[in-house]
Amino acid sequence: MIDERLTHEELESLYLAMKSHFEVMAESASEAEVIECxxxxxxxxxxxxxxxxxxxxxxxxxK
Structure with missing residues (x-):
């Protein structure tokens, strides 16, 4: 579960990091890992x- 108490800036940072991570995983991870990400x-x-x-x-x- 994602903590809804994150500040707007923290949320933006986390979103961008996970989006980049997803793009990398899409190339080499298992289907289940890609779906989870x-x-x-x-x-x-x-x-x-x-x-x-x-x-x-x-x-x-x-905040």
Missing amino acids: SQIVRALCELQERRTAMLAVAPQEV
Whole structure:
């Protein structure tokens, strides 16, 4: 589970790192590992989208 207490900057950093990791894994990892990494990247992306939407509505409430 991804910790929703991450700051917006930490979330962005983690998302970019996992996205890069996914691209590398796609070349040499097992199918199961690629799927798992893909699910993590997707979850991070969804959390990032929710945070961005929250920032648009109430910027002072998002760290």
